[in-house]
Amino acid sequence: xxxxxxxxxxxxxxxxxxxxxxxxxxxxxxxxxxxxxxxxxxxxxxxxxxxxxxxxxxxxxxxxxxxxxxxxxxxxxxxxxxxxxxxxxxxxxxxxxxxxxxxxxxxxxxxxxxxxxxxxxxxxxxxxxxxxxxxxxxxxxxxxxxxxxxxxxxxxxxxxxxxxxxxxxxxxxxxxxxxxxxxxxxxxxxxxxxxxxxxxxxxxxxxxxxxxxxxxxxxxxxxxxxxxxxxxxxxxxxxxxxxxxxxxxxxxxxxxxxxxxxxxxxxxxxxxxxxxxxxxxxxxxxxxxxxxxxxxxxxxxxxxxxxxxxxxxxxxxxxxxxxxxxxxxxxxxxxxxxxxxxxxxxxxxxxxxxxxxxxxxxxxxxxxxxxxxxxxxxxxxxxxxxxxxxxxxxxxxxxxxxxxxxxxxxxxxxxxxxxxxxxxxxxxxxxxxxxxxxxxxxxxxxxxxxxxxxxxxxxxxxxxxxxxxxxxxxxxxxxxxxxxxxxxxxxxxxxxxxxxxxxxxxxxxxxxxxxxxxxxxxxxxxxxxxxxxxxxxxxxxxxxxxxxxxxxxxxxxxxxxxxxxxxxxxxxxxxxxxxx
Numbered sequence: 001x002x003x004x005x006x007x008x009x010x011x012x013x014x015x016x017x018x019x020x021x022x023x024x025x026x027x028x029x030x031x032x033x034x035x036x037x038x039x040x041x042x043x044x045x046x047x048x049x050x051x052x053x054x055x056x057x058x059x060x061x062x063x064x065x066x067x068x069x070x071x072x073x074x075x076x077x078x079x080x081x082x083x084x085x086x087x088x089x090x091x092x093x094x095x096x097x098x099x100x101x102x103x104x105x106x107x108x109x110x111x112x113x114x115x116x117x118x119x120x121x122x123x124x125x126x127x128x129x130x131x132x133x134x135x136x137x138x139x140x141x142x143x144x145x146x147x148x149x150x151x152x153x154x155x156x157x158x159x160x161x162x163x164x165x166x167x168x169x170x171x172x173x174x175x176x177x178x179x180x181x182x183x184x185x186x187x188x189x190x191x192x193x194x195x196x197x198x199x200x201x202x203x204x205x206x207x208x209x210x211x212x213x214x215x216x217x218x219x220x221x222x223x224x225x226x227x228x229x230x231x232x233x234x235x236x237x238x239x240x241x242x243x244x245x246x247x248x249x250x251x252x253x254x255x256x257x258x259x260x261x262x263x264x265x266x267x268x269x270x271x272x273x274x275x276x277x278x279x280x281x282x283x284x285x286x287x288x289x290x291x292x293x294x295x296x297x298x299x300x301x302x303x304x305x306x307x308x309x310x311x312x313x314x315x316x317x318x319x320x321x322x323x324x325x326x327x328x329x330x331x332x333x334x335x336x337x338x339x340x341x342x343x344x345x346x347x348x349x350x351x352x353x354x355x356x357x358x359x360x361x362x363x364x365x366x367x368x369x370x371x372x373x374x375x376x377x378x379x380x381x382x383x384x385x386x387x388x389x390x391x392x393x394x395x396x397x398x399x400x401x402x403x404x405x406x407x408x409x410x411x412x413x414x415x416x417x418x419x420x421x422x423x424x425x426x427x428x429x430x431x432x433x434x435x436x437x438x439x440x441x442x443x444x445x446x447x448x449x450x451x452x453x454x455x456x457x458x459x460x461x462x463x464x465x466x467x468x469x470x471x472x473x474x475x476x477x478x479x480x481x482x483x484x485x486x487x488x489x490x491x492x493x494x495x496x497x498x499x500x501x502x503x504x505x506x507x508x509x510x511x512x513x514x515x516x517x518x519x520x521x522x523x524x525x526x527x528x529x530x531x532x533x534x535x536x537x538x539x540x541x542x543x544x545x546x547x548x549x550x551x552x553x554x555x556x557x558x559x560x561x562x563x564x565x566x567x568x569x570x571x572x573x574x575x576x577x578x579x580x
Contacts, residue, residue, distance in 0.1 A: 032261075034061055035288050038251040043398045048220050048429055054247035054283070055098065055135040056215040062262075062289050063091035072263045074291040079125050080312075081296040082304075087125050094132065097206070099213035101126075101133030104205045106213075109164050109187035113138035113216055116226065118162040120144040120153065120171055120273070123296040126191045126202060127272050130166060131282055135224065135243070138216035142226045145273025146171065147545040154178035155235055156228060157185055160436075168192050172199060220244035220429070226436060227275050229373045230474055230483030238436035239275075239373050242429070246283050249376040249430030252396055254284035257369050257380040258316055259342045262289030267308075268318040269300065275373040276347055276479075280318045290316075302330035313339040321350040322478035322510055324366060328357040337362060342383065344369060347479035348511055349467045352389035368392060370419075370465070372453055374432040374445070378421055379465050391464040392457070399428060403459045408448025416468055419457040420450035427451075473503065473569045478510040482548050484569060487514060490543040491550075494536055496524040501559050503573040505552050516550035517572055519558060529555060 038058070040046045065071040075088040089097065105111045117139055121127045127143075134141040142160055144153070146168075153174055157165065164187040165175055172190055176198075179185070190199040218224075224243045228236035254260045258280065268280030285292050295308050300323055309317060317340055319327075324345060343358070346369040355366050369380035370392035378401050381393035395401035400422035402410045411417040421428065423446060431451060435441040445451055456468040475482040484502035491500040498521045505515035516536075524532065533553045540549040560571040 034058065034065075035251060035255055038248045038287055039255055041248050042251045042430065048244055048248070050219060051217055052220040052244050052247060053135055053215055053218045054224075054243065054287075055095075055132050058247070058287055059091060059098075059132065060095055060215075062286070063095045065289075066091045071289060074263065074265065074289075076286065077125070077128060077292050077294075078265070078312075079123075079294045079296065080308075089125075094128075096211045098129055098132035098136060099211045100206050100209040101129045101202075102136040102213045102215075103209045103211075104189075104202065105133055105139055105164070106137050108200065108205050108209070109189065111137065111139055111164055111187070114140065114223075115164070116140045116142055116160050116162040117164045117166060118142045118144060118153075118156055118160065120146055120148055120165065120167040121191060122146045122168070122298070123272055123294050124168070124191060125294075126166075128282070128292070128294075129206075135218075135247075136213060136215045138218050138222070140223050140226055142228070143273050143277070144228070145271050145545065147271075147547055148174075148273075149542065149544055149546075150174040150177045151543055152545055154181060157182045159228075159235070160226060160238060163187065164189065166191060166202065169194065169196070172196055218243050220248075221433070223433065225278065227373045229275075230481045230486070235486065236483065237438055237441055240433040240436050242433050245430050245432065246278055246376070247287075249428075250279065250283040251287050253279065253369075253371075253377040253380075254288040254290075256382045257367060257377050257396065258284050258288075258318070258344055259367075259383040260285055260288035260290045260316060264288070264290040264315040265293050265313055265339070266290050266316045266318070267293040267295070267312075267314045269295075269305070269320070269323060270318075270347075279346075279371065279377065280344075300326065302326045302332075306330065306332045306335045309337045309340055310335050315339050316342045316344070318344040318346075320347050320479040321345050321354065321368075322348065324358055325351065325354050325509065328354055328361060331361060333361040340364065343367065346370060346377070348476050350390065355387075355389040370467070374451075375421065375453075376430045379419075388460075388464050391460075391466050393465065394463045395465070399430075401465065402450065403457055403465070404447070404450050404452070406447075408450050408452075413459055413461050416456060416458050419453045419455045419465060419467075420447075421453070422449055423451045424449035473573070475502075475504040475512060475514055477504075477507070477513050477547075480547050482514055484514075486544050487516065487540060487548050487550060490540045490548075491516060491518065491536060493543060494539050496521055496527070496532060496536065498522075499559055499567075501567045501569055501572055502550065503569050503576060505576045506579070507551075513551040514548065515552035515554065515576060517554050517556050517559060520555055 076091040076094045077089040079087040119130050161184040166189040169192040188199045189202045191202045221242045223240050225241040227239045266285040270276035343364050344367045350368045367381040369377045371377040378399045379392040380396050381387045403417040404420045405417050458466045473484050487502040488500045491497045499519040501517045504512040507513040537549050560568040
């Protein structure tokens with residue numbers, strides 16, 4: 001892979017300087033001006049610009065400073081894998097390669113400004129190139145986890161009207177199986193070494209593409225990203241983010257929660273299909289001029305994580321609370337993390353016991369933060385502030401985060417309600433633009449003067465926010481947000497299932513897991529229950545993304561329902577959690 005990247009820009013030299021090199025004096029002042037400028041916009045001290053493009057306004061500016069020696073000799077991007085392969089790009093190299101990739105999308109694929117591209121890729125360098133290339137070309141990127149099944153991909157292609165899909169050899173057959181129903185799809189790009197009939201090879205196109213590309217002049221509020229997020233009563237919704245909402249909105253997140261500077265190396269373990277990857281692997285580090293570090297490991301392995309933190313000069317580490325739990329259970333006290341100085345987490349509640357054990361084993365705190373696909377980080381335990389283990393921290397300036405009741409009125413401190421962000425009289429530009437093609441859901445997300453997160457919480461007297469649980473039926477298992485509707489729909493497709501209801505169930509490792517209550521069809525009542533449970537679990541894994549399968553299954557005679565026949569998931573969920 002290193003040879004391939006070199007062939008794309010033979011005129012450039014690889015960055016071989018130490019990422020730990022510090023910078024001083026005027027250089028520190030010059031490079032911090034970029035961060036300060038966008039932080040001021042984010043905090044409302046400066047007007048949001050009419051036009052903004054992260055690629056040209058941020059990344060290209062870091063490349064300019066890098067070229068004249070006014071930025072530390074960190075790479076912009078540093079990728080490794082288990083086979084010992086390594087890729088490093090400077091900001092200049094990232095710029096050149098992403099211009100080539102933008103030309104691939106525009107010229108080879110015939111995509112135009114505003115078109116949508118579905119990218120279903122693991123942690124490979126091309127995913128980062130596509131992010132920047134889409135910004136340059138004004139194309140809307142739709143990231144998807146590589147765990148998606150053919151049914152998931154089909155739904156996303158249809159709902160988004162994506163004109164291009166980019167995936168790898170592993171998922172290409174799943175795409176081909178749903179092509180007859182994908183009338184909007186015009187181009188298919190494959191990332192890999194081989195060829196496939198009907199597909200164009202992204203790497204081959206990149207080698208011959210021109211690096212001469214003029215960045216599209218995008219307005220700040222033009223759409224840049226679409227993320228699919230789980231729903232409780234239907235298939236995933238499409239969350240639209242503008243060029244400014246993520247491109248500028250993460251300035252404060254990067255500087256104060258992640259504590260990033262141009263001298264830092266940031267490693268975020270999130271899957272490329274989740275918004276947390278945009279949080280910690282694209283916008284926050286790059287707006288701060290930091291290095292994005294990626295280790296392409298297929299599964300979370302505590303020993304590999306610890307060895308990586310020991311071997312590489314990673315200064316900032318972000319992973320899920322469940323992953324921190326696995327690390328302290330592995331006991332990392334025997335490892336030395338010579339460069340690590342700041343640890344963060346989010347996506348689910350962090351157990352105070354895990355916080356305490358990590359502190360004992362490493363000497364470092366874990367700074368928990370809170371946000372959603374629809375937002376940037378809106379609460380955090382920021383660098384320098386007192387940490388209350390188990391809390392989400394305080395509101396991140398300038399966001400007015402409150403706890404509100406069902407009418408949108410702020411409740412007194414100490415009372416439970418919905419965590420909300422004030423959107424009146426002015427809606428923060430960092431919030432999502434809309435749920436695409438779903439004005440009803442968009443309107444329902446606001447109550448009174450507030451955007452409702454759907455999470456229940458409490459604010460204490462010092463302004464710290466404490467997570468209580470979801471206000472709806474969304475299941476948060478080890479940071480994976482799972483909508484019960486999708487799992488129930490998959491179960492109902494099996495002939496053994498007459499009715500199904502899916503809820504969260506407590507779990508000591510993942511916090512909560514998916515549990516399915518199933519009413520069997522008469523012909524299957526006498527079947528071996530253990531074999532049938534395994535069969536149903538495997539069925540769900542094939543129909544929808546494997547992480548959604550029910551880890552617990554209980555067969556019941558009937559399901560609790562309202563007088564109108566609606567299944568009462570809350571009754572089942574309450575029974576599950578009453579057992580704790």
